[in-house]
Amino acid sequence: MERIRTQVGIVGAGPAGLLLGHLLDRQGIESVEIENRSREYCESRIRAGVLEHGTAELLAQSGVGERMKREGLVHHGIYLRFRRRSHRIHFPELTGGKSILVYGQHEVVKDLIGARQAAGARIFFDVEKTEVEGMEGTAPSIRFHSGGRDYEIACDFIAGCDGFHGVCRPAIPAGALRIHEYTFPFAWLGILATVAPSSDELIYARHERGFALLSMRSPQVSRLYLQCAPDEEIAAWSDARIWAELQERFSTDEGWTLREGPITQKGVTAMRSFVAEPMQYGRLYLVGDAAHIVPPTGAKGLNLAAADVRVFARALDAYYREGKKELLERYSEICLRRVWKAERFSWWMTWMLHRGVAGEFAEQIHLAELDYVSGSRAAQTTLAENYVGLPYEEM
Ligand code: FAD
Ligand code: DHB
Numbered sequence: 001m002e003r004i005r006t007q008v009g010i011v012g013a014g015p016a017g018l019l020l021g022h023l024l025d026r027q028g029i030e031s032v033e034i035e036n037r038s039r040e041y042c043e044s045r046i047r048a049g050v051l052e053h054g055t056a057e058l059l060a061q062s063g064v065g066e067r068m069k070r071e072g073l074v075h076h077g078i079y080l081r082f083r084r085r086s087h088r089i090h091f092p093e094l095t096g097g098k099s100i101l102v103y104g105q106h107e108v109v110k111d112l113i114g115a116r117q118a119a120g121a122r123i124f125f126d127v128e129k130t131e132v133e134g135m136e137g138t139a140p141s142i143r144f145h146s147g148g149r150d151y152e153i154a155c156d157f158i159a160g161c162d163g164f165h166g167v168c169r170p171a172i173p174a175g176a177l178r179i180h181e182y183t184f185p186f187a188w189l190g191i192l193a194t195v196a197p198s199s200d201e202l203i204y205a206r207h208e209r210g211f212a213l214l215s216m217r218s219p220q221v222s223r224l225y226l227q228c229a230p231d232e233e234i235a236a237w238s239d240a241r242i243w244a245e246l247q248e249r250f251s252t253d254e255g256w257t258l259r260e261g262p263i264t265q266k267g268v269t270a271m272r273s274f275v276a277e278p279m280q281y282g283r284l285y286l287v288g289d290a291a292h293i294v295p296p297t298g299a300k301g302l303n304l305a306a307a308d309v310r311v312f313a314r315a316l317d318a319y320y321r322e323g324k325k326e327l328l329e330r331y332s333e334i335c336l337r338r339v340w341k342a343e344r345f346s347w348w349m350t351w352m353l354h355r356g357v358a359g360e361f362a363e364q365i366h367l368a369e370l371d372y373v374s375g376s377r378a379a380q381t382t383l384a385e386n387y388v389g390l391p392y393e394e395m
Contacts, residue, residue, distance in 0.1 A: 001150045006032040009142045009155035011130060011168055013042055013123055016288030016305040017161030018112035023062055023313035025119050029320055032153050033123045034144050043110045046192055046265060049215055049223060050299035051101040052389030055306045064111045072103035080374055081205040084253045087374035094384035104217050105302050132158050132171045135282035163289040172281040184271040184295055185357045188225040189232060191242060195261025197222045204353055205250050211354045212249035227354050232268050239263045271295040273343055278332035285331060287312055292339050294346035297353055303389060304342050308335050314395055334393050345386040
């Protein structure tokens with residue numbers, strides 16, 4: 001067994017774990033990170049695509065924003081489409097000048113891994129048998145297997161950045177956590193297609209046949225989603241069927257057309273709301289998806305993970321530089337205030353835009369809600385300020 005000593009042991013090299021390691025490094029705090037997938041897998045896993053104003057700023061201010069600023073697409077609004085018409089929500093006008101950045105999560109991951117490697121970081125990819133222990137005391141540890149050898153990381157704190165299906169949250173005794181959970185009765189079928197996006201901004205469409213979303217990854221690559229059943233068989237969806245369904249759901253009376261192109265990736269994503277409270281157990285801190293999940297409508301998942309990291313990095317800074325434990329003790333409380341607001345927003349966006357499962361009365365309410373949002377500046381301001389990202393919590 002090889003023993004490694006560090007200050008913070010990080011489980012998971014998704015956006016949360018990588019950004020945490022990066023920020024800690026800049027604060028002079030040592031960390032070691034482990035990841036059970038390969039570097040290539042992490043760098044090509046297609047997930048979120050929208051960065052809030054504050055997330056983009058956090059990345060840029062910490063020195064990993066160069067490519068993001070060059071290649072990211074600044075969007076000043078989104079379209080809500082229903083009853084065959086589009087209604088634009090203009091972010092800067094409604095939020096005092098804020099906008100969002102369309103830049104793929106896997107690009108953020110690539111930039112962070114690049115920065116971590118340039119800084120000489122210790123990241124173990126392809127690890128197996130991750131276990132965390134000793135969180136109740138002052139000397140927690142992480143065990144894992146890599147390249148035919150067993151390792152133990154002895155650390156002061158463990159950051160559980162291992163996503164929803166990781167091992168850190170389940171390592172906490174059941175009685176110590178309160179779980180809030182809801183599974184939606186629908187899912188998203190997502191595709192990546194080599195075709196120029198048919199719109200300059202994202203389109204969230206509600207149609208009789210269900211929700212559809214047009215997004216993008218670059219001027220040449222479109223990302224599209226459509227509402228489907230939670231147990232949808234991806235094999236039943238030929239490329240032709242997917243395009244026909246998307247054409248139908250995006251159809252308008254505005255002379256707009258959806259461009260089609262070769263589909264390079266497709267997959268089904270479940271939709272759930274989930275919060276584990278508190279986000280801490282002794283010296284184990286849950287960060288990002290390990291602690292909470294939002295349905296993807298509203299694009300909050302990645303941004304919430306970044307917001308948790310920001311709080312945890314500050315708390316560790318206060319601890320190591322000034323010996324102050326207060327922020328560490330308040331980590332969960334500070335993060336959860338933002339988490340619950342994002343849960344609320346994602347829940348609201350999801351129900352307003354999806355259809356076919358909540359009964360006819362609810363359908364009419366959701367349509368009325370869309371109608372209200374598209375006609376009221378107050379309602380648009382509510383949507384816009386949440387979409388670009390609420391101000392960070394005071395610490
Ligand atoms: P993750 O990105 O999940 O990172 C966790 C990391 O830990 C992974 O690399 C994983 O391999 C690793 N890991 C797990 N277990 C272990 C272990 N035992 N040992 C070591 N490492 C481990 N959000 C949006 O806003 N828009 C979207 O369109 C969108 N699409 C999504 C599609 C899918 C399929 C999923 C799962 C999520 C999607 N999300 C989306 C949510 C968003 O991607 C997440 O909120 C974001 O990835 C959270 O980052 P994270 O670092 O907390 O977790
Ligand atoms: C994307 C995903 C979302 O969930 C969303 O609300 C907007 C965009 C995307 O993958 O581009």
